Every structure is written in structure tokens, then in C-alpha cells.
Amino acid sequence: xxxxxxxxxxxxxxxxxxxxxxxxxxxxxxxxxxxxxxxxxxxxxxxxxxxxxxxxxxxxxxxxxxxxxxxxxxxxxxxxxxxxxxxxxxxxxxxxxxxxxxxxxxxxxxxxxxxxxxxxxxxxxxxxxxxxxxxxxxxxxxxxxxxxxxxxxxxxxxxxxxxxxxxxxxxxxxxxxxxxxxxxxxxxxxxxxxxxxxxxxxxxxxxxxxxxxxxxxxxxxxxxxxxxxxxxxxxxxxxxxxxxxxxxxxxxxxxxxxxxxxxxxxxxxxxxxxxxxxxxxxxxxxxxxxxxxxxxxxxxxxxxxxxxxxxxxxxxxxxxxxxxxxxxxxxxxxxxxxxxxxxxxxxxxxxxxxxxxxxxxxxxxxxxxxxxxxxxxxxxxxxxxxxxxxxxxxxxxxxxxxxxx
Numbered sequence: 131x132x133x134x135x136x137x138x139x140x141x142x143x144x145x146x147x148x149x150x151x152x153x154x155x156x157x158x159x160x161x162x163x164x165x166x167x168x169x170x171x172x173x174x175x176x177x178x179x180x181x182x183x184x185x186x187x188x189x190x191x192x193x194x195x196x197x198x199x200x201x202x203x204x205x206x207x208x209x210x211x212x213x214x215x216x217x218x219x220x221x222x223x224x225x226x227x228x229x230x231x232x233x234x235x236x237x238x239x240x241x242x243x244x245x246x247x248x249x250x251x252x253x254x255x256x257x258x259x260x261x262x263x264x265x266x267x268x269x270x271x272x273x274x275x276x277x278x279x280x281x282x283x284x285x286x287x288x289x290x291x292x293x294x295x296x297x298x299x300x301x302x303x304x305x306x307x308x309x310x311x312x313x314x315x316x317x318x319x320x321x322x323x324x325x326x327x328x329x330x331x332x333x334x335x336x337x338x339x340x341x342x343x344x345x346x347x348x349x350x351x352x353x354x355x356x357x358x359x360x361x362x363x364x365x366x367x368x369x370x371x372x373x374x375x376x377x378x379x380x381x382x383x384x385x386x387x388x389x390x391x392x393x394x395x396x397x398x399x400x401x402x403x404x405x406x407x408x409x410x411x412x413x414x415x416x417x418x419x420x421x422x423x424x425x426x427x428x429x430x431x432x433x434x435x436x437x438x439x440x441x442x443x444x445x446x447x448x449x450x451x452x453x454x455x456x457x458x459x460x461x462x463x464x465x466x467x468x469x470x471x472x473x474x475x476x477x478x479x480x481x482x483x484x485x486x487x488x489x490x491x492x493x494x495x496x497x498x499x500x501x502x503x504x505x506x507x508x509x510x511x512x513x514x515x516x517x518x519x520x521x522x523x524x525x526x527x528x529x530x531x532x533x534x535x
Contacts, residue, residue, distance in 0.1 A: 156190040160190035169184070237254065321375050362401055386425045412440060
């Protein structure tokens with residue numbers, strides 16, 4: 131029982147507030163109309179201001195009582211382009227009824243509102259016709275305000291629904307783009323393993339181990355669109371191990387990371403397709419192989435990521451494959467057109483640079499150290515050189531560098 135009373139209190143409070151607003155608004159109307167009546171009276175036969183204001187207040191307060199009923203009727207009988215002949219007729223009848231009630235009630239209470247005033251001899255129907263236009267105008271002003279409020283709320287709901295649907299569409303497209311990336315990478319890697327499973331079983335085994343690490347991360351963190359850069363670099367390390375096993379000494383990989391960027395949130399698998407593209411076009415076509423360099427640095431409120439290869443550079447028009455096109459579209463949906471930048475450009479001295487600029491958003495998780503994933507079995511004859519240890523804390527020198535071939 132107490133619950134019902136508590137639940138009804140906000141409704142009673144809202145109703146009382148609306149009623150007070152109606153009475154205040156109509157009181158202002160009464161004051162304004164009284165001022166106009168007083169100014170329009172001839173000097174010799176002027177009616178006292180007190181008598182005018184009392185009659186105006188009585189009439190306007192009656193309309194304050196009518197207002198909730200008029201608003202309710204406006205909600206039930208809404209005027210639009212399809213039904214306006216019928217609904218306008220209904221409201222014209224309602225305005226005539228309100229006018230008649232006002233005239234009849236005011237005629238009845240006039241002796242009590244203005245005692246001693248002369249009794250009018252004007253017939254009721256004449257007073258009704260005399261005031262019908264003015265009071266009908268007041269009625270339709272209330273109806274118009276009710277319609278304005280309704281269509282404003284309807285427009286707001288439509289905008290909110292459109293924004294919600296747009297957000298859901300963007301999320302669905304991001305999920306679809308991320309889903310495109312997995313089979314693209316998976317098929318390419320499986321093809322490489324198939325090529326080496328008979329000629330280099332150890333290398334194929336290492337590639338399968340690293341592929342398992344990447345797939346495990348893909349499925350266990352599927353709900354995260356962005357991850358800290360340190361996590362992205364760990365996944366990239368597993369991918370590089372796969373590529374290193376395939377190219378057997380022909381691939382040199384260098385990593386230059388500003389430690390202040392390790393906690394920055396970046397899109398998942400943002401670097402892997404760019405590195406894959408750099409290997410495909412900058413290392414694979416060359417018999418002697420090549421170098422791929424990944425750089426991460428902070429520039430004010432943004433993070434700059436670069437993937438550079440030492441290949442022959444861009445030749446003719448750029449044809450974007452699945453990885454590059456996927457990266458461009460994901461960045462656009464995540465950050466919009468103005469808050470990110472992605473470009474492919476020729477590198478000085480040869481090769482190509484893929485650059486990504488995104489806002490710097492710090493990870494809200496506790497800081498951790500950047501740990502290189504343990505290396506799987508090294509193929510025979512592969513040389514390794516590293517200028518940093520396997521585990522490097524965040525408080526390392528200003529730039530974290532790693533070079534391996």
C-alpha cells in the first residue's frame with residue numbers, strides 16, 4: 131500500500147505544477163487584456179480598473195480550468211494532413227462549447243464578482259456570438275501549442291532512434307570488418323604453412339604455434355575493439371615469428387617504440403595487416419629480402435604509427451587490398467573523418483610508408499611491462515640480433531628499439 135502512495139506522489143506533484151503554470155499563464159493574459167481594455171475606454175464612461183481586472187481574472191481562470199481538457203482532446207484528436215477536415219470540425223465545435231460555457235458562467239457569476247454593477251440586458255446568444263471569434267482564437271492557440279509539443283517530442287524520438295540505429299549499424303560494420311580480417315589472415319598463413327610442412331617441418335611447427343597464439347587472442351578478446359599498444363605489439367611479435375619462419379633470414383624486422391605510447395589504446399590488429407602488406411610488396415618480391423620497420427611515437431594528443439618497408443616503393447596507382455582497405459574503413463568508423471589519418475606514401479631512399487595517426491587515449495588498466503612472447507623453435511640457419519632484452523619495463527630509455535632478422 132505504501133508503495134502505491136509513493137509511486138503516485140510524482141504524478142500528483144507533476145499535475146500540481148502544470149496546474150500552477152496554467153493559472154500563472156492565464157493570469158498574465160488577464161492582466162494584459164485588462165490593460166488593453168482600460169487604454170481603449172473613453173475618458174468619460176470609463177469602467178473602474180478593479181472591476182475590469184476582476185472580470186478578466188474570472189474569465190481567464192475559467193480557461194485555466196479548461197486548458198487540461200483542451201490539451202487532452204488535442205492529444206486524442208490530432209490534426210494532420212490526412213484527417214484535418216474531420217478533426218478541425220471537432221475542435222471548432224469544442225471551441226464553441228468552451229465559449230458558450232464561459233459566457234454563461236460569467237453571466238451567472240457577474241453579480242458576485244462585481245457587486246453593484248448594472249445587470250447586462252444583452253441576450254446570451256448575442257454575447258456568445260460577440261466573443262466566439264476571440265475565444266476560439268484562444269482555444270486554437272492552446273491546440274497549436276499542444277501540437278508543437280507533440281511534434282517536437284516526436285522529432286526528438288526519431289532523432290534518438292536514428293542515432294541509436296546509426297550506432298548499431300556502425301558497430302555491425304566494425305564487427306564485419308574485423309571478421310573480414312581474420313579469414314584473410316588465416317588463409318594466407320595456412321597457405322604458407324602448407325608450403326613448408328614437407329620442406330621445413332620445424333618452421334611449419336613454429337608457424338602453427340604462433341598462429342594458435344593469434345587465434346586465441348582473436349577469440350578471447352572479441353568484445354574489445356581497441357587494446358593497449360603493448361598488447362598489439364605482443365600479437366605483432368607472434369605474427370613476425372610466423373613470417374620469419376617462412377622467409378628464413380630474408381626478413382629483417384625493427385621496432386622503435388616510444389614507451390609513453392605503450393598504454394595508448396589502438397584498434398585491434400591495426401598493425402598486422404600493414405606489416406603483412408609491407409612484407410608482401412616490400413620483402414617477398416626481392417630475392418635478397420628486405421626490412422620492415424614499425425615505429426610508434428606520441429605527438430601531443432595523438433599517436434603516430436608507421437610501418438615502413440625497404441622495397442621498390444609505390445609504382446603507379448595504388449591498389450588497396452583487403453588489409454589496407456579494411457584498416458582505412460575501421461579507422462573511419464572508429465574515429466570519423468577528422469580525428470584520424472591513414473596514408474600510404476613513398477619512403478625516402480626507397481620503399482613505402484604506411485602511416486596511421488589516431489587520438490591518444492590512455493588505457494585505464496594498471497600499467498604492465500612490455501613482454502615479448504617467447505620465441506618458438508628457430509629454423510636452422512636463422513640469425514637473430516636484438517638490441518633490447520626479451521622483457522623491457524615501461525620505465526626503459528626514451529625509445530624502445532628491437533631489431534631481428
